[in-house]
Amino acid sequence: MSRAPQIPKIVVIGGGTGTFLVLNALKKHPVRLAAIVSMADDGGSTGILRDQYGVLPPGDIRRALVALSQESTSLRKLFNYRFKNGDIGGHSFGNLFLSALEKIEGSFERAVDEAARILNIAGEVIPVTLDNVRLNARLADGVVIRGETNIDIPRERTRAPIAHVWLSPAGSLNPRAKAAILSADMVVIGPGDLYTSIIPNILVSGMPDTLKKTRAKKVYVANLMTKHGETDNFSGTRFVEEIEKYLGPRIIDYAIFNDKKPAHSVLLRYEKEGATFVDPKNADSALSGTICIFTDLLARGPFIRHDHKKLSAALLSISKK
Numbered sequence: 001m002s003r004a005p006q007i008p009k010i011v012v013i014g015g016g017t018g019t020f021l022v023l024n025a026l027k028k029h030p031v032r033l034a035a036i037v038s039m040a041d042d043g044g045s046t047g048i049l050r051d052q053y054g055v056l057p058p059g060d061i062r063r064a065l066v067a068l069s070q071e072s073t074s075l076r077k078l079f080n081y082r083f084k085n086g087d088i089g090g091h092s093f094g095n096l097f098l099s100a101l102e103k104i105e106g107s108f109e110r111a112v113d114e115a116a117r118i119l120n121i122a123g124e125v126i127p128v129t130l131d132n133v134r135l136n137a138r139l140a141d142g143v144v145i146r147g148e149t150n151i152d153i154p155r156e157r158t159r160a161p162i163a164h165v166w167l168s169p170a171g172s173l174n175p176r177a178k179a180a181i182l183s184a185d186m187v188v189i190g191p192g193d194l195y196t197s198i199i200p201n202i203l204v205s206g207m208p209d210t211l212k213k214t215r216a217k218k219v220y221v222a223n224l225m226t227k228h229g230e231t232d233n234f235s236g237t238r239f240v241e242e243i244e245k246y247l248g249p250r251i252i253d254y255a256i257f258n259d260k261k262p263a264h265s266v267l268l269r270y271e272k273e274g275a276t277f278v279d280p281k282n283a284d285s286a287l288s289g290t291i292c293i294f295t296d297l298l299a300r301g302p303f304i305r306h307d308h309k310k311l312s313a314a315l316l317s318i319s320k321k
Contacts (some may be wrong), residue, residue, distance in 0.1 A: 007032055008185040008319045011216070013128075014038065014200050015060040018192025021305075022221065023067035023123075027225045031319070033123030034180040035064040038202035040167065042294040043149025045082070045091040049099045050284060056132065058080075058098035060197075061125060066094065068121035076120065116203040124182060137195065138164045143184060152196040154229035162230065165195050165246075166203060173206030181192050184216040186319045189252070191221045191306065194242060195230050202246045211251055219254040219318055221311070224297070226261075229272030234250035236280035240287055248253070250289035256262040256314050260296035263302050293318070 010031050012022045015038030023035055037060045040051055046059035066076050079094035089095065096116075101111035112125055125193070136149040141160035144152050181187060192198050201207060211218060220243060222236050231239070236257045244251060257280030261267075267277060284292040295314055299307035 001319065007209060009180075009183060010186045010188060010315070010319065011180050011184040012188045012227060012304070013198070014190055014192045015041065015197035015200070016063065016189055018221075018223075019060070019195055019307070020063045020067045021191065022188055022311065022315075023064060025306075025308040026315065027122055029312060029316060033068065033117070034184070035123065035125045036128050036174075036177045036180065036201060037061050037064050038197055038200045038279060039127050039131075039171070040117060040133055040148045041246065042134065042147050042269065043152065047147075047149060048091070049095060050132075051237060053099055053103075055102050056127065056130070058095045058102075058289060059092075061096035061112055061127060062092065062098060063141075065121055067116055068116075068123045068125065069119040070122050086302045088117065098213070102278050109176075124176075126177045127174055128177050128201045128207070129171035129173045129174055129266050131169060133167045133169060133171040133200075133204070135203075135286035136166055136168055136195065136201055137162050141233050146235050146264060148196050148200070152193060152230070157230060161232065162195055165199055167200065170203065170205045173204050177312050178206060178210050181214050181216065184214060185219045186315070187211065187214065187220060188315060189220045189243065190220065190239075191223045193227055193230060194223070194234075199246055202243065208247050208251075217253050217288045217318060217321075218251055218253045219315065221306075221315075222255060222257045222280065223278050224258050224306065225270055225275040227280060232274065233276060234278065236278050236283045237286040239278070240283070240290060252287075252290050254291045254293060254318050255283065256293045256295065256297070256318075257312075258306070260293040260298040262298060266302060268306060 011034045013036045041057040065263045073119045082092045103110045137145045137151045139160040140163045206270045
């Protein structure tokens with residue numbers, strides 16, 4: 001009697017819209033998903049709730065929960081609904097809901113589990129740490145910037161490149177995140193803002209060692225465009241090199257790069273905001289020990305985004321190797 005094929009367990013590490021994208025790309029396929037989410041966010045609604053109520057940051061967790069939710073479109077829209085006026089203007093319903101649940105349940109982790117039950121998610125959403133961490137950056141000119149949102153959105157039109165980032169306190173890896181990585185068949189890192197969504201996960205104490213120990217395939221999904229103030233003029237190679245600067249050398253097994261250049265008219269619009277195309281040229285020769293995959297990941301339309309179907313096909317092809 002033949003055995004049924006084993007369903008692969010895929011862990012996605014990141015935060016923000018990048019994690020939302022990967023989860024949406026994979027959730028319709030026969031895989032077991034777990035999202036490990038950055039806890040460094042301190043901007044907008046999330047930042048206000050952290051400062052005023054002492055809660056852990058709900059924003060990126062909310063996005064991951066909504067991405068994996070199997071409930072109605074209305075419930076998912078409700079969790080993303082953002083109030084426009086009054087005392088709660090600027091807050092999303094989901095952020096308020098998770099913050100209230102944290103107070104009711106007595107811990108952020110139990111609040112996330114309860115929200116996951118209500119939203120009937122297909123998989124797990126796991127905070128990378130349960131410690132109250134803050135992201136800091138030192139620029140090449142010695143200036144220190146404190147807070148994820150200040151690093152993410154430059155106040156100046158031009159500023160020196162980011163030289164080093166760290167968490168204070170460092171925070172310890174959530175045991176559930178560690179267990180998920182060690183039991184995974186594949187770990188997907190990215191896409192997303194390099195210094196404010198991806199690297200904050202790697203900075204948590206215990207994460208590099210866990211990624212070294214796991215037998216899972218470690219896959220990095222490169223961004224399509226650079227981000228002003230964070231990754232100005234970065235090549236595809238540079239993204240991987242920066243991750244391994246904090247993670248350790250030769251940890252990334254595969255790197256997936258988009259090799260389809262957007263239309264010139266679309267690129268010009270993005271270049272006005274300081275974003276440029278992430279060129280994957282020569283990545284395969286520069287990244288020793290990493291298998292580089294070059295493929296068309298570009299979605300059709302006026303915006304430069306990953307295509308869900310193309311991305312899931314690329315990731316699933318690696319999981320089967």
